Amino acid sequence: MSQSGATVSQECITAYNDLKLNKKHKYVIYKLSDDNKQIVVDSTGGGDEDYEDFRQKLITAKTKSKSGAVGKGPRYAVYDFEYQLKSGEGIRNKITFIAWSPDDAGVMAKMVYASSKEALKRALTGVATELQANDPDDIEFETVIKTVSKGTAA
Amino acid sequence: MSQQPLTTSVQPTETYGGDEVSALVLDPGYCSTRAGYAGEEMPRQVIPSFYGHIDGRDIFGDEVIVPRAGFEVRNYMNRDSVVEDWDAATKIWEHLLLKRLQPERPTPPNKNGLNIGDDGDVAMGDGDNNDENMVDNLEKPLAESPLLMTEAPWNSAKAREKAIEISMETWGCPAFWLSRTPVVASFAAGKATALVVDVGGANASVTAVHDGMVLKRSIQKSPIAGLWLSNQIRTMWEQNEPKVDLVPTFMVENKKPVEAGAPADARLRTFPFPIADSFRAFEEERLLTEFKESVVEVWRGPGRYMAPGNEDYARSQPGRVFEMPDGSNQMWREQRYKVSEGMWDETAAYASAGADEEGRVSKGQTILSLIKASLEGVDIDLRSNLIANIVVTGSTTLLNGFNDRLNMELAAMYPGLKIKVHAAGLTSERRFGAWIGGSILSSLGTFHQMWISKKEYDENGPGIVEKRCK
Ligand SMILES: Nc1ncnc2c1ncn2[C@@H]1O[C@H](COP(=O)(O)OP(=O)(O)OP(=O)(O)O)[C@@H](O)[C@H]1O
Ligand SMILES: [Mg+2]
Numbered sequence: 001m002s003q004s005g006a007t008v009s010q011e012c013i014t015a016y017n018d019l020k021l022n023k024k025h026k027y028v029i030y031k032l033s034d035d036n037k038q039i040v041v042d043s044t045g046g047g048d049e050d051y052e053d054f055r056q057k058l059i060t061a062k063t064k065s066k067s068g069a070v071g072k073g074p075r076y077a078v079y080d081f082e083y084q085l086k087s088g089e090g091i092r093n094k095i096t097f098i099a100w101s102p103d104d105a106g107v108m109a110k111m112v113y114a115s116s117k118e119a120l121k122r123a124l125t126g127v128a129t130e131l132q133a134n135d136p137d138d139i140e141f142e143t144v145i146k147t148v149s150k151g152t153a154a
Numbered sequence: 155m156s157q158q159p160l161t162t163s164v165q166p167t168e169t170y171g172g173d174e175v176s177a178l179v180l181d182p183g184y185c186s187t188r189a190g191y192a193g194e195e196m197p198r199q200v201i202p203s204f205y206g207h208i209d210g211r212d213i214f215g216d217e218v219i220v221p222r223a224g225f226e227v228r229n230y231m232n233r234d235s236v237v238e239d240w241d242a243a244t245k246i247w248e249h250l251l252l253k254r255l256q257p258e259r260p261t262p263p264n265k266n267g268l269n270i271g272d273d274g275d276v277a278m279g280d281g282d283n284n285d286e287n288m289v290d291n292l293e294k295p296l297a298e299s300p301l302l303m304t305e306a307p308w309n310s311a312k313a314r315e316k317a318i319e320i321s322m323e324t325w326g327c328p329a330f331w332l333s334r335t336p337v338v339a340s341f342a343a344g345k346a347t348a349l350v351v352d353v354g355g356a357n358a359s360v361t362a363v364h365d366g367m368v369l370k371r372s373i374q375k376s377p378i379a380g381l382w383l384s385n386q387i388r389t390m391w392e393q394n395e396p397k398v399d400l401v402p403t404f405m406v407e408n409k410k411p412v413e414a415g416a417p418a419d420a421r422l423r424t425f426p427f428p429i430a431d432s433f434r435a436f437e438e439e440r441l442l443t444e445f446k447e448s449v450v451e452v453w454r455g456p457g458r459y460m461a462p463g464n465e466d467y468a469r470s471q472p473g474r475v476f477e478m479p480d481g482s483n484q485m486w487r488e489q490r491y492k493v494s495e496g497m498w499d500e501t502a503a504y505a506s507a508g509a510d511e512e513g514r515v516s517k518g519q520t521i522l523s524l525i526k527a528s529l530e531g532v533d534i535d536l537r538s539n540l541i542a543n544i545v546v547t548g549s550t551t552l553l554n555g556f557n558d559r560l561n562m563e564l565a566a567m568y569p570g571l572k573i574k575v576h577a578a579g580l581t582s583e584r585r586f587g588a589w590i591g592g593s594i595l596s597s598l599g600t601f602h603q604m605w606i607s608k609k610e611y612d613e614n615g616p617g618i619v620e621k622r623c624k
Contacts, residue, residue, distance in 0.1 A: 002366065002606070003337070003341075003366045003595065003604065004595065004598050004600050004601060005600035005602065005603035005604045006600045007600075009356070035599060036598065036599055036601065037600050038599060065259075065420050068369065074344070074414050099346060099347070101344045101345065103344075103576075105344070107344065107594070109595060110343075110344025111341050111342065111344060111591070111594045111595070111598075112598060113344070113346075114340070114341045114344050114345050114346040114366070115341050115346065115366055115595055115598070116600075117346040117365055117366065118346065118365040118366050118367070119363055129535070130539070131539055131541055132345060132346070132542070132543050133541075134344075134543075134574070134576075138542075138572075143572075146539065
């Protein structure tokens with residue numbers, strides 16, 4: 001269990017396995033349920049969507065506070081990156097975990113996500129890398145692919 | 155110590171809580187101990203971890219530390235910020251949690267043995283109102299209140315067990331949790347993974363937190379923190395031309411204004427009893443903190459302060475006037491940078507005599523060395539994520555220029571890596587980072603599953619804390 005006590009719903013694992021084993025999705029975005037008790041699937045994507053669609057979804061994610069006020073929302077996500085190696089040795093895939101916690105989200109929301117993250121990370125086996133991102137620049141494709149590939153991407 | 159009001163732009167739009175039971179949050183540090191209710195954004199009570207000892211009894215709080223005969227000032231922690239004197243710790247925590255916070259409890263206050271003494275002190279353990287007595291009277295004074303406590307990441311297993319034992323057995327808490335300060339400070343910054351740089355009073359430390367867990371091999375600490383800086387200032391004052399006398403406020407009867415650099419024209423108080431060194435040192439510390447707040451600054455670059463030309467440049471910049479309690483005053487220019495430079499560059503430190511026996515700073519003790527060593531202690535794959543998520547906390551980081559310098563030095567140390575320093579803009583958030591994180595964590599709706607319950611404690615004994623609070 002995570003430090004917050006939040007748990008992971010089964011659908012999170014199912015969606016992840018669809019991404020990892022069946023290549024059904026390119027990404028899965030997760031969120032905390034409105035009562036903050038469970039991590040659930042927010043959305044999945046793939047097909048003709050590209051990375052920028054995924055990024056926009058994170059940037060525009062919302063969270064409702066207890067009092068009902070809507071503000072920027074943190075999220076978790078896994079993204080199955082595919083890139084060409086600079087060396088020309090072919091293509092690599094890396095499943096990456098992203099903890100998205102925008103600096104301008106509410107302190108309460110950020111805290112709930114920070115203290116619940118471990119539960120989800122543990123449930124998703126086989127994640128190759130992870131990053132923690134706090135502003136839209138952090139999740140620019142160029143920045144992310146550089147980190148994910150450790151500079152080996154073409 | 156006053157609390158800083160939150161400006162509206164940062165005021166949370168909600169209260170964190172929602173649960174009926176209000177847990178208590180206790181954050182003990184070497185300089186001060188902070189206490190309040192879970193779900194609130196600031197601790198309600200902040201008192202010195204120093205307390206008075208007089209005629210065989212202990213008294214607590216800022217306002218009781220005044221000159222008296224046979225009065226000594228002590229601290230319940232040792233210089234590692236680990237509890238040293240458990241009797242005193244228990245009493246000071248009871249003073250905070252029971253008397254000052256007064257959570258709802260079964261026994262009415264007029265029968266609970268916490269009546270205030272005639273002189274306004276809380277006289278615990280004197281006369282017929284001895285400490286056992288007090289707790290007995292109360293039966294289980296915190297039977298309604300879950301308690302979250304914070305601890306230094308290097309706290310000993312024995313001290314952890316002792317903390318849960320007191321909470322469960324002496325106070326009867328229904329639930330208990332122990333959080334390491336870097337973990338809750340990083341949560342308060344909204345991060346599960348962070349490199350936490352905490353520069354407090356007795357200690358500066360750097361700790362890597364990954365997914366809400368302290369990475370043990372990353373823990374680094376050194377005494378180059380607030381008290382060390384106080385000694386640097388003392389030395390600087392001694393070596394100044396003319397020498398600056400450190401006369402704390404309580405010594406001054408009255409003063410007349412004098413020109414800058416002129417000797418003080420003040421009448422000092424005399425006492426018909428000797429003033430203990432420990433009391434005097436405590437009072438000096440207050441004055442030194444004021445000097446840090448209003449005069450001391452961290453050299454922001456370019457380069458280090460000792461680099462050729464920088465000192466001359468600093469001297470040409472506008473200075474700050476500081477008036478001592480006795481009215482003497484002078485302008486501080488380049489010295490106000492120089493005095494803090496040893497934190498970053500060991501060659502710049504004053505060899506201070508006084509309380510700091512080590513005197514000189516060794517290379518491994520600077521903030522930057524701590525960061526370097528901490529990162530070297532973690533898996534290489536985690537490092538870039540940590541450097542991109544640095545959380546700065548502790549009151550000494552409030553020094554003007556601290557964050558700018560940290561950024562500059564890190565950029566030089568790790569070229570090409572993305573470096574991001576998160577330092578709360580509000581001074582209160584930086585002073586109380588760990589308390590605030592603990593407050594939010596323990597007020598989360600799901601947290602009730604995390605607490606170590608009384609039942610679990612009864613079944614497993616104090617060893618449960620090692621198993622559960624990892
Ligand atoms: N505005 C300020 N600028 C610089 N230093 C300050 C400021 N306010 C307080 N200090 C110094 O900060 C120190 C106390 O820091 P803090 O409250 O973080 O320590 P603590 O948590 O009680 O101690 P520790 O972490 O060492 O156990 C004192 O030495 C004090 O002089
Ligand atoms: Mg501290």
